[in-house]
Amino acid sequence: MDDPASRSHDQPPRGLGRNAANYGDRDFALYLRRSFAKSMGYSQAMLERPVVGIADTGSDFNNCHRTAPELIAAVKRGVLAAGGLPLAFPTVSLCEPFLHPCSMHYRNLMALETEALLKAQPMDAAVLVGGCDKTVPAQLMAAVSADIPAVQLVVGPMLATRFEGERLSACTDCRRYWARYRAGEVDAARIGRIEGNLATTAGTCGVMGTASTMACLAATLGFMPLEAASVPAVHADRLRLAEEAGALAVRLIAQPVRPRELVTPESVENALRVLLALGGSTNALIHLAAVAGRCGVTVDLRRLDALSEETPVLVDLKPTGEGYMEDFHAAGGLRALLRELRDLLHLACRDLYGRTLAERIAEGPDFVDRAIIRPRAEPVSPVGGLVALFGSLAPEGAILKRSAATPALFETEARCVVFDGLEDLAARIDDEALDVTPHDILVLKNAGPRTPAGMPEAGYLPIPRKLARAGVKDMVRISDCRMSGTAFGTIVLHVAPEAAAGGPLALAETGDRIRLSVRERRLDLLVDEAELARRRAAWRPPPPPARGWDRLVYEQVLQAPAGADLAFLRPEGR
Structure with a gap:
């Protein structure tokens, strides 16, 4: 018969013994916890096993995560077979089309909640089930801050x-x-x-958008096997990977590799190389900066720019190219891409199994489909997909996805047409009386992380209808918000500081001239300093929200180069 009073307090608590409530009597707290656990039908033998928590982001408001229940069932099989006790728990679930004002506004809320649950509940390791693009960075941010062994499991991309x-x-x-x-x-x-035919299976977007880019970066960092980055959501291998994730989580209890051991300056640079070679999402840069920032690792935009000059785009997928994620997987996937980049990578970085990146790359078949994953000698583009811009309009930086842009617009000096926020944009963009020509630059301000808009994917400003009907396909567009990783065009994003924080973008007015130079990495507002000083004196910051999450974001959110994280959640608390 098990005697609670006879248990040693000298051993570190494990399983249900972790994180007990404090009633002033630890034995009573554990006695109470086990009695309630037994109400769910668990045997004493099961309750004595180490515990693997499974973060469940399934939701009727998240079509991408429709397969979460069967993935969790497969994770549980892996945990049970390896000798652990799997306990799933719900968390915030983020799906871009179903959230107002946008999913990015709640990424940090999800990270905060997931971190709290990882630390508060009795688990020795965790499997984090995510996919739709803000969930994975939120989970990685939480894992790094909680620093308990955690395996990332993504739901996988949909089929075309x-x-x-x-x-x-x-x-x-x-x-x-x-x-x-x-x-x-x-x-x-x-x-x-x-x-009715754009999204016909479960899974995340079927192109190299943010979700798939983040899956590739999470695998590069070592949080899951390389092949797990691209297996389609409806493929049987996705369930086998889920089972493996459960077994790996149990292994990590005895042989722990903590998240902060995986996120290092070298592994983050590897992730940046992969981001560039994929022609990946601009959003992934913000998310990687946020994850790295939780470890005190800085993503330097000038370093990104230097890497971009050395790292070719090798993956021919939409929106940069023509293929879909299922093609990338069949072509050899992330492992084949990493082999092409081998001499540019820090190969000593380790994954959750303790294997080096060199060992991970060497595993698996050698097949590669060169129509999708190009050799270095025949790249999609000889330089990386992203560039950083600096100048009088973006003192702290801005981003352009040149791999999805129009080269003829890379060197542009033109008059700008300014929209003062999303409502102004919606009200005027299709007005036949709008004073705009195909040669103008469209500017959207007051849509950054500090605003009630929450830094939405609105940087893909629509071409004014009257110009679209005249055949205009692209224009230079500039904003302090984001665009979807699935979007394309000559679009300058993440202008920092944002307008709501008093950045120079706040001072731009219709009729001003702006100069974009991709060659010189410049973004400049060509307005006389005296006139800017006059405008600056007249500028007033937006009023803070009255309460709740919006108020906390307004007071704590950082700018895009720092990942738009909340200051008090970073190691230095600023």
């Missing part, structure tokens, strides 16, 4: 659909067809048929 002679998948094709609809090239009946 064959429809009327072409393949479609969210969400690059969504944007492509919507732009054609706005231009009058596609009628309402066809856009309705397209709507």
Whole structure:
């Protein structure tokens, strides 16, 4: 018979013995916990096992995570077979199309909640089930801050659909067809048929958007196997990977590798190389900066720019190229890409199994489909997908995804048309009386992380309808917010400091001239200093929100180069 009073307090608590409530009597706290656990039908033998917590982000408001229940069942199989006790728990779930004002506004809330639950509940290790793009960075941020052994498990990308002679998948094709609809090239009946064929399976966007980019970066950092970055959501291998994640979590209890051991300056630089070679999402840069920042590692935009000059784009997927994530997986996936980048990587970085990146790359078959993953000698682009810009309009930096932009617009000096926020943009962008030409620069301000808008994916400003109907496909667009990783165009993002924080963007007015130079990495507002001083004296910051999460974000959020994290959650608390 098990005697609670006879248990030694000298051994570190494990399993249900961890993080007991404090009633002033530890034995009573554990006695109470076990009695309630037994109400769920667990045997005493099960309750004595080490515990693996499983963060469940399944939600009826998250179509991407439709497979979460079967993934969690597979994780549980892996945990049980390895001798652990799996206990799933719900967390915040973030899905871009279902959240107002946008999912980014709640990424830090999810990170805060997940960290609290990892630390408060009795678990020895965790499996984090995520996918839709803000969930994975939120979970990694939480894991790094809680610093308990944690395995990342992503739901995987959806499959493309064959429809009327072409393949479609969210969400690059969504944007492509919507732009054609706005231009009058596609009628309402066809856009309705397209709507029903863009996302036809479970999983995250089927292109190299933010979700797939973050999956590749999480695997590069060592939080999951390399092949786990690209297996489609509906493939049986995804369930086998979930089972393996459960077994790995149990292994980590006896042979711990903590998240902060994985996130190092070298591994972060590897992730930046992969981001550039993928032609990956601009959002991933913010998320990587946030994850790294939780470890005190800085993502330097000038270093990113130097890496971009050495790192070619090798992956031919939308929105930069033509393929889909299922093609990337079949072409050899992340392992094949890393082999191409081998001499540019820090190969001693280790994963949760303790294997070096060199060992991980050497595993598996040698097959690679060169139509999708190009050799270094024949890249999609000889330079990386992202560049950092600095100048009088962006003293702390801005980002341009040059791999998805129009090279003819890389050197532009033009008049700007300024929108003062999302409401102003919505009200005027399609006004036939809008004073705009194809040669102007569109500017959106007051949509950054400190605003009630929450730094939405609104940087992909629509081409004014009258210009779209005249055949205009791209214009230079500048903002302090983000764009979807599935989007394309000559779009300057993450201007820092943002307008709401008093950055120079706040002073821009319609009629000003702006100069963009990708060659010189410059973004400048060409307005006389005396006039800027006059405008600055008249500028007033937006009023703070009255209460709740919005108020906390307003007071604590950092700028884009620091990952738009909350200051008090970083190691230095600022």
